[in-house]
Amino acid sequence: MLIVPEREIADLMTRSAAFDAVEKVFAAMASGDAYNFPVIREAIGHADALYGFKGGFDRAGLTLGLKAGGYWPNNLDQHGIINHQSTVFLFDPDTGRVRAMVGGNLLTALRTAAASSVSIRHLARDDAKVIGMIGAGHQAKFQLRAALEQRDFEKVIGWNLHPEMLPNLEEVAAEAGLPFEAVELDGIREADVIISITSSFDAILMADQVSPGTHIACMGTDTKGKQEVDPALLARATVFTDEVAQSVSIGEAQHAVAAGLIAESDITQIGAVINGTHPGRASAEEITLFDGTGVGLQDLAVAAAVVDLAVQNGVAVEVDF
Template identity: 70%
Template sequence: MIIVPEKEIAGLMTPQAAFEAVEKVFGAMARGDAYNFPVVREALGEGRQYGFKSGLDRVGAVLGVKAGGYFPGNAGRGIPNHQSTVYLFDPDSGKPTAVVGGNLLTALRTAAAAAISIDRLARKDAKVLGIVGAGHQSAFQLRAAAMVRGFEKVIAWNYHPEMLPKLGEVAAEIGLPFEAVALDRMVEAAVIITITSSPAASLMDAHVAPGTHLACMGTDTVGKQEVEPALLARATVFTDELAQSVTLGEAQHAVAAGLIGESDITEIGKVINGDHPGRTDDDQLTLFDGTGVGLQDLAVAASVVDLARAAGSAIEVDF
């Protein structure tokens, strides 16, 4: 069995490698070659959450589970609040093949999903990137988005504005001007990424101009909400997995209000595979509901195992 500790991940997995792994598995999902198992989530009290995401990629021969959750007391312990580990198994025998640190991989795979949606759905001439949210994940989102479009400026809003300068530092690192703005200034953005953990919508229909692409990445649980449901009614809506989108993703609210139905949502893997045209004109509003699926975690974990083997840094144990 291979072990890839958390401390080794940063030296192995790049945003580009994560992009490639996630795009491949999204395509496999749309073809029916890969599927996710039901998600298990449990509230442990005092804000702690724990759960399991798992699935099988038949073509990629990847079977596994990510176990982890959110532990708000970890900040005082000097470790990330989000803690997770990925376990991989041989799909033919069930024998365990790898244990991989999942904290950084989770951030990279989430950013990769948004970047894939931008690459496939945003206007080619997009110059202004808007970001709603300035937490830990926002920096990964900014870097991944900058890989796929030649943005000339970043504008951002956060409920706690004192957090925005740190995101501005990331923009400066990649050579992009940065401005903290009010939410109504998001009409200037051709691409908007929402990455919050809000229980109520912050981005409204009036804040988004025609032709914008939205990547809604923060809603992954029943009750969370980042954008006004009217935005989904106006948009052509895509997602990573339809079942999660309508039950615990951003679409849950628009579906519950009767503004859209399951048939109005397309899995982005169909665009990747060439079975759906994606954006069809420059005035079209497109929206990606990124709910986060277990197969994303398994795909990047399997990729980092291969990278560790190639680099000679994989730890092999007899298990």
Template identity: 75%
Template sequence: MNDLSAQAPKAAQAGNTVTIVPEAEIAGLMTPEAAFDAVEATFAAMARGDAYNFPVIREAIGHADALYGFKSGFDRESLALGLKSGGYWPGNEARGLTNHQSTVILFDADTGRPSALVGGNLLTALRTAAASAVSIRYLARQDAKVLGMIGAGHQSAFQMRAAVQQRSFEKVVGWNYHPEMLSRLADTAAELGLPFEAVTLEELGAQADVIVTITSSFAPSLLDAHVRPGTHLACMGTDTKGKQEVEAGLLARARVFTDEVAQSVTLGEAQHAVAEGLTSADDITQLGAVINGTHPGRTSDQEITMFDGTGVGLQDLAVAAAVVRLAREQGVASQVVL
């Protein structure tokens, strides 16, 4: 018999079932609390050496002014394997779409076969906010009362909601390049039952105990002179070569933590301080080391701590894997056979 398909092993002939969780289902499945837990566990696994990210690919595609790329990795502990594909399309808002577009693809770590396709837009917002929230939980002063927000884009509301769960904040102060957008911060603060004040950067630094920066700036807005001792900063906007939210000198004065050191010094906030010789990779600590108890984190109430949140693929895989489990449990996932 010369029928090759008949000779093939049955397992090879069998279809592969892939779970699909569309973007529309994510809001009903993934909570900020679940995102926090997934990201916290990922940081800890990375610091133990149980999980690692692959090199990031991020390119301007020469069409629609878009940036497109891949983030991927593997967690040997949870067996999360996969990638997030997507980027930034600045013209999408005019089309009624989100400028940031992403999709997560998960693979079976035992066979390499695709196991899930998950809408990644909301998940990206939730995991980014969770990352800064984890840094606040482990690094901010316990008596922090004023939250400072720099940036009022779509992500800022997620950041504020996640941050206020970590300390007993009594007030939010905010600044944005475009003041007309500050209503988003004011509305979110009101939703959370907190007063909001629009301030200058000098006033923000003078008042805030915790500062979250979430802009797409290529020039620093927050200066070293603006930040007082004891502040914790979560710098979440710099994830590409050339971007910068804070003055490089601030990293020389602060104790700096990050999700992944290699990304921090090449495409994160630390890239500029390294280029100017103000700091080096050896001066930066993985946040997971604090979570695991192998690094003390903040050592005094006067110390400035900074989290350089570059965003790693393992965070995306962790929240996607969690949402796939929830979707299967609640019967809202679709399944197709490839």
């Protein structure tokens, strides 16, 4: 068995490699060559933690495995480590033997950012100039760095429930040589692309706070009950997702479907746009929305890529197991 420790990931996996892996697996999902297993995600009744498993099998890439982990909200304050903790396990699909164990913390951040940037690449207007961020935590910096590579943005605007965290966004904007402006939620109307990345259980962004032609990537809702946007916004938009079953059960679409504002059949896999079987954006005035629920196959794709890189660079640890 190969082990790729968390400490090695930053020197191995790039944003570009994560983008390629996620784009490829989304395409495989839409063509029926890859599928995810049902998600298990539970409050464990200890340390206020949410813990679960995401897995799947990619026949095209012969990648089989799962990610185990979750969210420990007290980690940063009490233990000095990030709140999201995870590990990816890969198995040989021919024999079932374990192939690799890979640190999943940075990979999770990179694959989540890659998913929203894939949606921007394929759905945002080509002339998008202003990107708006809702949320300014740890993951928001990954999201913004990846997103800024997809269009020639000229300005970053942002809102966060706790404004003292907005310097996280300003830092990334400064790295890219772009101005940053803190705005109230009504000010998000200026954005051509919006990324929401929060842990909210109540709608933050309202339907009338989004301008025609905007692309929205909703990246924070991955559990039953979570919610970042007004369900009426999904009714205004053309809705895309990583996986439809997750979108309607644990994603942002769960609320719009429950309210009868949209149906499951109104949601399209982003992989269909990548494969060219769906046209994607139909006009400059259309609002497009990507419901990024986070699928196990994303984790497996980036983990498999990093294992190959670790072997090439001689940093994979081999153990007899």
